[in-house]
Amino acid sequence: MFTSTERIKPDAQTIALYLENVLSHKYQIPTFQRDVVWEKENVKKLWDSIYKFYPLGSILVWKTNTKLESHREIGGIKLADNFHSxxxxxxxxxxxxxxxxxxxxxxxxxxxxxxFNPTLYIDLTIxxxxxxxxxxxxxRFLFWDEIDDRDGQIQANTGKKKPLQR
Structure with a gap:
């Protein structure tokens, strides 16, 4: 039998590796988790912490042999419906x-x-x-509806309301 200190341990991962694991369906979201409630300001502050090399806090992942009912999406990414393991x-x-x-x-x-378009843009000149x-x-961190590049000035995107043409 394991003691609690043997069972609970930190695992340092890069953000890139963590997101790769999410995209490869390694994690599930249990149905008892609340819906997404963050607003734009929360997202900007998260990225500001990353920009400043501040700790993001922990992400708690429960490894178990118990199968729970789970959500099938996280951020619009469909997780495996037939998740057997x-x-x-x-x-x-x-x-x-x-x-x-x-x-x-x-x-x-x-x-x-x-x-809400969650794609975030970064103005590195700030x-x-x-x-x-x-x-x-x-x-520094802007959502599309906050960007208007008229004459290189950042203003509310009231005129175009459409993405930049690439």
Whole structure:
């Protein structure tokens, strides 16, 4: 029999490896988890922490041989419907961060936020004003509806309301 210290242990992963594992259907979201509730401001602050090399907090994954009812999507990414295994991994804490890390990078839709495009854009010309700068992130990290590149000025996208043509 394992003691609790033998069973619970941290596992340091890069964000890229973690998201790769999400995309390869390694994790499931149990049905008792709440829906996505984060707003734009939360997403920007998450990316500001990454930008400043601050810790993001932990993501709690429960490894078990118990199969639970689970959601089939995270950030619009369909998880395997026929998820059969001898070991299951459920995200118990960190669903909001996982959803917005995934959708900020890869795009997609979030089930209960139909009119929200979670793709995030970064303006690297916005510099930190000092070591305790907690306001520049709002101009550095932008969602599409906050961008209008008229004359190189960032303004509310009230005129176009459509993505840039590439």
């Amino acid at each position: 001898h070991e299951y991994q459920y995200i118990l804490d960190g669903q909001q961060r996982t959803t917005f890390l995934l959708t900020s990078i890869y795009g997609n839709k979030i089930a209960n936020k139909k009119n 510099e930190l004003t000092n070591v305790t700068d907690d306001i520049s992130y709002a101009k």
